[in-house]
Amino acid sequence: MFTPGMLPDEYEDLRKSVAKFADDEVAPVSAEADAKHEFLYAQVAKMGEMGLFGLPFDEEYGGMGGDYFALCLAIEEIARVNQSLAITLEAGVSLGAMPIYRFGTEEQKREWLPQVIDGKGLAAFGLTEPEAGSDAGGTKTRATLADGQWTINGSKCFITNSGTDITKLVTATAVTGTRTGKDGTEKPEISTIMIPTGTPGFTAEPAYDKVGWNSSDTHPLTFDGVQVPEANLLGERGRGYANFLRILDEGRIAVAALSVGAAQGCVDESVRYSKERRTFGHPIKDYQGISFKIARMEARVVAARAAYYLAASRMIAGLPFKKEAAIAKMVAGDAAMDNARDATQIFGGYGFMNEYLVARHYRDSKILEVGEGTTEVQLMLIARELGI
Template sequence: MTYSTLSAEHEAFRSVVREFARAEIAPHVAQWDRDHHFPVDLVAKMGDLGLFGLTAPEEYGGSGGDFTSLCVAIEELGRVDQSIGITLEAAVGLGINPILTFGNDEQKAAWLPDLVAGRALAGFGLTEPGAGSDAGATRTKAELVEGEWVIDGAKQFITNSGSSITSLVTVTARTGTRTAADGTERPEISTIVVPSGTPGFVAEAAYDKLGWHISDTHPLSFEGCRVPEENLLGERGRGYAQFLATLDDGRIAIAALAVGCIEACLEMAREYALERETFGGPIGRKQGVAFQIADLAVAARAARALTYEAAAMKDAGVGGQELKQAASIAKLYATEQAVTATRIATQVLGGYGFMEEYPVARFYRDAKILEIGEGTSEVQRMLIARGLGLPVE
C-alpha cells in the first residue's frame, strides 16, 4: 500500500502510469537494455498518454497540470526502468521547460506542440569536457555575425540529443564578456536554440555507458554552426541564470526518479526474501535480511516525503533560496539512498542479484548516475551549506 500526502487525483494518476509502465515497458525493457535500444515507439505512446505535456499549457497541447504530477509519472516509470524515467525527466525538464519558461511566443509556437505531443524530443547542451559542475567555465562560443549566431565548441553527456526524433538542442555559449560589480571581466553566457540537422552541428556516436543503456546520450560538436539571431532563448547574457533555474526543478525530478529506484529495490528484496528458503524457511525471517529490507522501507518513505515536499513548494510558487534548499536536500538524500538501496537489494538476492537476468542488476548499474547528473552530491552539499549561511567554496 502507498502512503503519501498526495491528493486522490495524484494517486489515481499514479495508478494510470503504473499500469502503463507494467504493460508497455516491463515486458520489453530487459531486451532494450541489452540492445542499447532507444524505443521511439514507446516515446510516442508516452506522448499519447500526455506525459510530456503534464506541465505545459493547453494552447500547446498540454494539460496545464502541476509539477507534482510530473514527479509522480517519473517515479512510476522509474520503478520499472530508470532509463525511461530519465527520458521523460530530461524531455520535460531540460527540453520543454527552458522554451516554455524563457522562450517568446514565436519560439513556443514553433517548437512546443511537437515536443509536448511526444513527436519530438529536445536536449539541453550545458556540460562540456572542462565545464561540468563549473558551468561558468563554458568554452563554447557564439558570435553574432550578420544576423546569425556562429557557434563553435563541444558539449558532452547530453540526454535526448541524438535520437531520430530529436528536433533541437538548447545550448549555453559565451556570447561576449561583461564587467562585474567588482570591476572584473566575466563571460557573458547566453542560451541559443540549435535545430537538429543544422550544418556544423553534429551529435556524435552515442556513449557506451555503465547504465541507462536505453537512454539516448551523446557528445555534441559545433563547428561554424549558424542559426538565426532570433534563436536566442530569453535575454542575452542570462543563460547562466536560466540554467540555474532549470536545474532547481530538475533536481526535484531526479529525486522522484530516485524514489522509484528505492521502491523497486524494496519490492524486489521483499518478494525474494519471502520466496527464497534456506534451512527450512524463508530468508526474510533472518534479522540480517529483514533489517536491511526495513531500512529500505524507511529510506523510501523519507525520500518520498522530501521529494514531494519540494514539488509542492514548486507548485505553490515558492522560489529563490527556499526552493533551492529543498530541491538540493531532496536530490542529495534520495539519490544517495537509491544507490544504497540497489546495493542492499543485490545483497539480499545474493548470486542471483549479480545476474543480468534479474532486474536488480540493471537497477544497480543505473543508480550511480543519480548522484552525478544535474549536480553531484558534492555540489548539493555545497548548496545546502551555503543555504545555512556557511561561506563554503
Template sequence: MTAFELSGDHETFRKVVRDFAEREVAPHVAQWDRDHHFPVDLVRSMGELGLFGLVVPEQYGGSGADFTTLCVAIEELGRVDQSVGITLEAGVGLGINPILTFGTDEQKDAWLPDLVAGRAIAGFGLTEPEAGSDAGATRTRAVLDGGDWVIDGAKAFITNSGTDITSLVTVTARTGPDEISAIIVPSGTPGFTVEPAYEKLGWHISDTHGLTFDGARVPEANLLGRRGDGFKQFLAVLDDGRIAISALAVGLAQGCLDVSLRYANERHTFGKPIGSRQAVAFSLADLEVSVEAARLLTYKAAALKDAGRPAKAVKHAAAVAKLYSTEAAVAATRVATQVFGGNGFMEEYPVARFYRDAKILEIGEGTSEVQRMLIARGLGLPVS
C-alpha cells in the same frame, strides 16, 4: 491534507502511469537494455498518454498539471526502469522547460506542440568536457554574423540529443566576454555534429551523446530569452531538475524494495523463506524507512514549487531532496543486490540493472558535493 500528502487525483494518476509502465515497459526493458535500444515507439506512447505535456499549458497541447504530477510520473517510470524515467525527466525538464519558461511566443508555437505530443524530443547542451559542475567555465562561443549566431565548441553527456526524433538542442554559449546566453540549435543544422553514443555503465536505454559545433549557423531569433541570461536560466532549470531527479531516485529505491520483498518471500533456505531471517528482514525494514523519507523530501520540495514559495526556499529543499534521495537509491541497490545474493550479480534479474543505473543519480544535474555546498550556503555558511 498536509503539504506533503498527495491528493486523490495524484494517487489516481499514479495508478495510470504504474499500469502503463507495467504493461508497456516492464516486458521489454531487459532486452532494450541489452541492445542499448532507444524505444522511439514508447516515447510516442508516452506522448499519447500526455506525460510530456503534464506541466505545459493547454494552448500548446498540455494538460496544465502541477509539478508534483510530473514527479509522480517520473517516479513510477523510474520504479520499472531508470532509463525510461530519465527520458521523461530530461524530455520535460531539459527539453521543454527552457522553451516554455524563457521562449518567445513564436518559439513556443514552433517547437512545443511536437515536443508535448511525443512526436519529437529535445536536449539541453550545458555540460562541456572542461565545464561540468563549474558550468560557468563554458567555452562554447557564439558570435553574431549577418543576422545569424555562429556557434563553435563542444558539449558532453547530453541526454536525448541524438535520437531519430530529436528536433533541437538548447545550448549555452559565451556571447560576450562576461556573458553566457542560451541558443536553440535545430537538429540537422550544418556544422552541428552529434557524436557517436557513449558506452555507458548504466542507463543503456537512454540516449546520450557528445555534441560538436563547427561554425554552426542559426538565426539570431533562436536566442532563448534575453542575451546574457543563459547562466541564470540554466540555474533555474537545474533547480526544477533536482526535484525531478529526486523523484527518479525514489522510483529506483521503491523498485529495489518491491523486487526484494518478492524475492525474500519466494527464496527459501534451510526450509524457510529468507525474509524470515532477521538480517534480511531488518535490511528491508531499513530500506522502507529510507524510501519513505526520500519520498517525503521529494514531494515537500515539489509542493513548495507548486505553492510558489520563494526561489531560495525551493532551491534549498531541492538540494536536500536530491542529496538524500539519490544517495538512498544507491544504497538501496546494494541492499537489493545483497538480498538476491549470487542472483543479484546476474543480468537476468532487475537488481543488476538497478545497480548499474544508480550511480549516475549522484552525479547528474548537480553532484552530491554540489548539493552539500548549496545546503551549507542555505544554512548561512560561507562555503566556497
C-alpha cells in the same frame, strides 16, 4: 503540502495509470532493451499519447495543463522498472522543453513546444563540456552574431536525448561576449541558443558506452560553424547560465522523484524475492538479517519521498525551494544507491545477473549521485542556503 499516501484524487489517478503502464508495457521489454542498448521508441510514443511529456505545460501549447508535481509522480512510477525511460521523460521535459516554456518568446513557445511534448519529438539541453558544467567560467563553446545569424563553434558532452531519431532541438549554452562583473573584472557573457538538429555543422557524435542507463540516449555534440537565426536566442542575452540554474533547481526535484522510484523498485523486488527464495527450509524473509535490511530500505524510500514531496509543494506554492530541492536530490540519490546495493546483496548471485531488475538498478543508480549536480554540489547549496 503534498503528503505521501494521501494524494488528491487527480494525482492518485495519474500515479495509478502510469504505474499500470510501467508494469504492463515497460517492465516486460526492459531487460532486452538494456542488453541491446536500444532506445524505447514505442514506449516513448505511448507516453506522448498519455500526455506525460506535456504534463506541466499549458493546454494552449499542446500540454495537459497540470503541474510539475504531476510530472514527478509519473517519473517515479516509470523509474521503478526502468530508469532509462524515466530519465528520457525527465530530461525531455525539465531540460528540453521547460527552458522554452520558462524563457522563450511567445513565438518560440508556439513553434517549438507542440513539437517536443507530444512524444513524437524530443528536445535536449547542452550545458556540460569537458571543462564546464557547474563551473560556468569554463565554457569554451562560442557564438558570434553577424548579419542576423549566430555562428556557433564548440562541443558539449553527456547530453541526454540529443541523438535520437526524433530529437528536434538542442538548446546550448555559449559564450556570446564579455561583461564586467560586480568586482570590476571581465566575465564571460553566457547565453542560450536553440539549434535545430538538422542544422549543417551540428553533429551528434557516437553514443557513449555507459555503465548504466543503457536504453537512454546520451551523446557528445560538436558544433562546427553552425549557423542559426538571431531569433533563436532563448531568453535574455547574457542570462543563459543564470536561467539554467533555475531549471536545475526544478530538475533536482524530478531527479529526486526518479531516485525514489528506483529505490522503491528495489524494495518491491526484495520483498517478493524474500518470500520466494528458501534456504534451510525457510523463506529468507524469516531471517532477521534479511528482514531488517529490507525494513531499512523501506525507511529510506519513505524519507526520500517525503523530501521530494516537500520540495515540489514549495515550488508549486511559489515559495523558495532551492534548499529543499538540493536536500531531496541528495537524500533520494543516496537512497537509490544504498537500496540497490542492499537489494543486490539480498538476491545473492542472481543480483549480479543483468536480467534481474536489481542488477540494472545497481548499475543505473550510481549516476543519481552525480547527474544534475553531484552530492558535493548539493551539500554546497544546502550550506550556502544556511548562510555558511
